[in-house]
Amino acid sequence: MNHHQKVIGVVGGMGPEATASFFYKLIRSTEAKKDQDHYRIVIDNNPKIPDRTKAILGQGESPLPALIETAKNVERAGADVIAVPCITSNYFLAEVQKEVKTPIANVFEALEQYLKTDGFNVRKVGILCTTGTRKMGLFQKNLPFDICYPSEQSQESKVMEAIYGAEGIKQGNTGIVPKCLLQEAALELIDAGVDVIISGCTEIELALKQEDVEIPLIDPMQVLAQSLTNSKN
Template sequence: MKYKNLGVIGGMGPKATSVFFEKIIENTDANKDQDHINMIILNHATLPDRTTAIFENTGEVFLEHIKEDIRLLEMAGVDNIAIPCNTAHYFYDDIKNMTDINIINMIEETAKDVYNKYGEKSKVGILGTKGTINSGIYEKACDKYNIKLLVPSESVQDQTMKIIYDNVKGGLTEDASKLESLIMDFIEEENCKCVIIACTELSSINLSAEVKKYCIDAMEILINRSIELSGKNLKK
């Protein structure tokens, strides 16, 4: 079987990209170096902030930078592209139109996974950047599968942004208990079946096993799909 090369447009943020790479390795069924996936990772840390691009309507600047990354990955001969950033998927159609290379749609794959696990009319929560939440990309994907998506209150959104920008991106001590509390409020107070972790910075925080069982982590979905599309098997 011919295995396929994976391209990654990363740096959004760098820590999330490093976690994505580590988890690709950890979750690939491999016994030696040669069993792993060939990857080209672009840690493009200077890409404009995605939430800012959405709110200030400056997406064209962001897309110009992405276009450079796409050209590099085309020259490298990758077969699939993963973008471990939920908010960047607001521009998915524009990016997709730049190339014939398959770009894995993390939002679509995540909504499909929620549907497969919990079925139609499931009530699920979501935590992510203000850009991801307000853009409606997850609501659109969930509507396709007739899933009821409960977005965070303004207070919860503010707390989530502090965790993402101050703790993870800002390099402060990561306190998993704050994130776990937000997740469990969706489960216990709002009667949600699960919570979509829709920010790769949040994905880099180690949650307890008890809380993690209520989560659908979009980055984990992207990791698994990237492994499968590369022709490799997931580690059991």
């Protein structure tokens, strides 16, 4: 059996553009000379999953039932491994894993391996992410580096504004407004002496690109896509 027999399931819709971007990353990171060399990928793009950050902050319903239902859906469709292109959802994934047999790929493990192997000399890591991810300490709990965030004021007025604001990425804007807000937050992290910045929310990489910051900008979903497509199984 060649390694492209593995079926990748994607629990998507958080948000839809981030899922489309992840799908593209999976394709681009697969070595293929023809269609048949690619992985079979089953995506349930379910934008009806309740907002993860709101739930964590106690302002909305839990996404857990919808996450479980969506994961079971891709499992039934034949997925051998499940990927979830939404960082904040990791807060709920241990509970989702109890309800499905298919392993859910761990983005933090992939990220740690990448940061430890790739010629980086990483001590201090800057994180741009949702307030839900930040409040739950997902990066501190899962990465063995010194973790640094923008100030709490910048977290709301820059990072969350870029993601959720009137001209934000969730509204379908990936242009200059969210880019500038995220650039300002990134500069704050660079001033704090971080070695790399992680786009710790799947929306961020839609607006903020490597050429917008002068230190390595790492997209966890690109790292996850590579780890899923390079493994020989």
